[in-house]
Amino acid sequence: MAKPRTLYEKIWDDHIVHRAEDGTCLIYIDRHLVHEVTSPQAFEGLRMAGRKVRSPERTLATADHNVPTANRAHGIADPESRLQVQTLSENCKEFCVTLYGMDDKRQGIVHIIGPEQGFTQPGMTIVCGDSHTSTHGAFGALAFGIGTSEVEHVLATQTLIMKPAKTMRITVNGALQDGVTAKDMILAIIGKIGTAGGTGYVIEYAGDAVRGLSMAGRMTMCNMSIEAGARAGLIAPDETTFAYLKGRPFAPKGADWDKAVAYWKTLQSDAGAAYDKDVVLNAADIAPTVTWGTSPEDVVPITGIVPDPKDAADANKRAAMERALEYMGLTPGTKMTDIPVDVVFIGSCTNARIEDLREVARVAEGKKVAANVRAMVVPGSGLVKEQAEAEGIATTLIAAGFEWREPGCSMCLGMNEDQLKPGQRCASTSNRNFEGRQGRGGRTHLLSPAMAAAAAIAGKLSDVRDFTKGAKSDAA
Amino acid sequence: MKPFTKLTAIAAPLPLMNVDTDMIIPKQFLRTIKRTGLGQSLFNDMRYDESGKPKADFVLNRAPYDHAEILVAGENFGCGSSREHAPWALLDFGFRCVIAPSYADIFYNNCFKNGILPVILKQEQVDAVMEDAQAGLDVTVDLPAQIVRSGNREFKFDMDPFRKRCLINGLDDIGLTLEKAGTITEYENRIGAERSWV
Numbered sequence: 001m002a003k004p005r006t007l008y009e010k011i012w013d014d015h016i017v018h019r020a021e022d023g024t025c026l027i028y029i030d031r032h033l034v035h036e037v038t039s040p041q042a043f044e045g046l047r048m049a050g051r052k053v054r055s056p057e058r059t060l061a062t063a064d065h066n067v068p069t070a071n072r073a074h075g076i077a078d079p080e081s082r083l084q085v086q087t088l089s090e091n092c093k094e095f096c097v098t099l100y101g102m103d104d105k106r107q108g109i110v111h112i113i114g115p116e117q118g119f120t121q122p123g124m125t126i127v128c129g130d131s132h133t134s135t136h137g138a139f140g141a142l143a144f145g146i147g148t149s150e151v152e153h154v155l156a157t158q159t160l161i162m163k164p165a166k167t168m169r170i171t172v173n174g175a176l177q178d179g180v181t182a183k184d185m186i187l188a189i190i191g192k193i194g195t196a197g198g199t200g201y202v203i204e205y206a207g208d209a210v211r212g213l214s215m216a217g218r219m220t221m222c223n224m225s226i227e228a229g230a231r232a233g234l235i236a237p238d239e240t241t242f243a244y245l246k247g248r249p250f251a252p253k254g255a256d257w258d259k260a261v262a263y264w265k266t267l268q269s270d271a272g273a274a275y276d277k278d279v280v281l282n283a284a285d286i287a288p289t290v291t292w293g294t295s296p297e298d299v300v301p302i303t304g305i306v307p308d309p310k311d312a313a314d315a316n317k318r319a320a321m322e323r324a325l326e327y328m329g330l331t332p333g334t335k336m337t338d339i340p341v342d343v344v345f346i347g348s349c350t351n352a353r354i355e356d357l358r359e360v361a362r363v364a365e366g367k368k369v370a371a372n373v374r375a376m377v378v379p380g381s382g383l384v385k386e387q388a389e390a391e392g393i394a395t396t397l398i399a400a401g402f403e404w405r406e407p408g409c410s411m412c413l414g415m416n417e418d419q420l421k422p423g424q425r426c427a428s429t430s431n432r433n434f435e436g437r438q439g440r441g442g443r444t445h446l447l448s449p450a451m452a453a454a455a456a457i458a459g460k461l462s463d464v465r466d467f468t469k470g471a472k473s474d475a476a
Numbered sequence: 477m478k479p480f481t482k483l484t485a486i487a488a489p490l491p492l493m494n495v496d497t498d499m500i501i502p503k504q505f506l507r508t509i510k511r512t513g514l515g516q517s518l519f520n521d522m523r524y525d526e527s528g529k530p531k532a533d534f535v536l537n538r539a540p541y542d543h544a545e546i547l548v549a550g551e552n553f554g555c556g557s558s559r560e561h562a563p564w565a566l567l568d569f570g571f572r573c574v575i576a577p578s579y580a581d582i583f584y585n586n587c588f589k590n591g592i593l594p595v596i597l598k599q600e601q602v603d604a605v606m607e608d609a610q611a612g613l614d615v616t617v618d619l620p621a622q623i624v625r626s627g628n629r630e631f632k633f634d635m636d637p638f639r640k641r642c643l644i645n646g647l648d649d650i651g652l653t654l655e656k657a658g659t660i661t662e663y664e665n666r667i668g669a670e671r672s673w674v
């Protein structure tokens with residue numbers, strides 16, 4: 001009998017073009033997503049070597065990092081950003097790559113539009129010059145970020161030179177408590193294994209709490225695999241996955257659909273497959289979670305307090321904590337719910353899908369953003385924006401005092417004008433709280449969309465569970 | 477790509493863990509469409525104050541480290557984004573080698589594509605090299621022998637043989653892969669039959 005294999009091993013085996021004696025493999029890449037920041041030097045490399053894009057039909061491009069999220073009609077003000085976005089258009093034209101440009105309603109954050117278009121499918125290998133390519137693993141695809149040299153390699157050859165990764169299974173048993181979301185689950189996982197815990201591994205998420213998630217929730221989890229150090233996260237495809245994909249523009253049609261589903265159903269880890277590492281959590285132990293520091297592993301339950309460096313495990317960790325607290329302007333022992341915020345950012349490839357915006361609207365409905373807060377909502381794509389407007393979500397949010405903006409990466413990394421000012425504190429649904437990430441000197445607390453909405457209304461970090469409870473009794 | 481064999485140079489100490497790619501090269505410098513010219517912006521927020529003046533206490537602003545070619549850092553170096561601008565900025569500044577206890581995967585990979593050698597040593601060995609770096613002593617990194625020489629100490633390091641060969645010879649991956657174009661086409665034909673929807 002064949003040796004039981006993990007999902008990762010099955011996908012890997014199906015994509016080996018060539019294996020060298022030392023185990024280095026040439027791996028076939030089914031889908032390649034391209035954005036304006038990490039591709040210009042790759043296209044330039046092709047041009048200089050007189051090479052072509054091997055499979056333009058496997059390649060899809062969009063502009064997301066640099067695009068303005070307001071006043072689109074005026075174009076891009078910053079000359080460098082404008083040139084980068086223009087360069088992408090010119091490169092796509094020259095190399096026959098499909099592009100969803102700024103004026104296309106399918107434009108959006110690259111990791112939102114791949115799934116939305118059905119370009120992302122189970123069992124595929126998917127790459128992009130972007131570390132959050134791990135998002136697409138939610139479909140049971142092997143998806144990971146690459147650097148620009150590798151972007152060029154994929155453009156030219158549709159392959160990558162790689163060695164197999166180690167495998168880790170993270171099982172979350174039981175059901176999530178009310179008010180606890182996929183974002184809280186992945187933050188709790190990163191808190192447990194650390195930002196380097198997944199280095200060298202591909203993580204497969206399993207267990208009832210994961211199975212119970214919508215595709216949006218699964219994408220949120222896989223998205224932040226990279227914050228745990230893992231280049232890729234995986235969730236085995238199931239009926240939820242198939243239902244999501246059916247009818248999407250790039251999804252298989254007719255007889256191909258049946259053939260595809262039959263294959264996708266084989267994409268499960270075999271019983272008895274061995275993982276290099278196994279981690280188990282109980283969903284019941286996970287509370288709404290926020291970060292206090294400058295690394296995504298710096299997490300506490302919202303009911304907790306800012307930790308004390310004196311309790312650090314070693315000197316390096318203590319030094320890192322002291323630096324983070326100083327940067328964040330926080331004192332050990334402060335209750336997390338006593339921390340006021342200046343800005344609330346709802347967006348990014350982690351949490352800017354329609355499901356996320358519905359959560360925000362549910363919490364914000366009939367309330368007002370606190371006077372001390374600037375709250376912005378940046379939908380993940382033009383189609384998400386359109387749908388939210390059709391569902392009345394935009395109206396609810398605008399009435400509550402949120403800014404309703406055009407799709408893009410926006411304040412997730414602040415490459416455009418959406419940036420924090422020095423010292424400003426932000427409750428953000430994005431994925432990185434690094435120093436300066438959202439603007440030089442800006443202070444980021446990562447949390448779920450519902451928690452971000454609660455922070456916007458309360459003007460400080462808040463427990464969404466108290467918040468919705470309190471709101472109900474107010475109304476009664 | 478410039479080959480890497482043996483290097484004796486000043487090593488700059490950066491005793492921080494989780495140095496992320498946003499620290500190495502902040503987002504405002506990612507708007508470039510070139511690979512070069514990023515060295516002056518390397519570690520921008522740590523290196524310059526808000527008016528753009530060099531901070532005297534930052535290591536790369538001090539002699540002899542303004543000429544360093546080796547960087548010594550803490551664990552999980554290069555975590556965060558896939559931006560190859562990080563190794564490009566290091567290279568443009570003059571770094572050819574990083575020594576740390578561990579790296580984020582994508583950054584590690586990106587180094588090899590740019591002729592930068594990322595050496596992994598044990599934490600206590602990194603600490604020893606860090607001390608010598610702080611004293612301004614030269615450090616030697618010998619890739620063929622897979623040895624770091626710091627003061628009178630020698631530390632052996634592991635290296636994947638394929639990557640080692642590419643670095644020593646300055647080989648271009650794409651050229652190597654294109655030699656297998658026929659095998660790639662065979663794969664495509666086979667898969668096109670089995671998984672026609674892909």
Ligand code: SF4
Nearest residue numbers: 132348349409412413
């Ligand atoms: S939303 Fe943020 S994390 Fe996602 S691709 Fe854009 S910049 Fe990267």
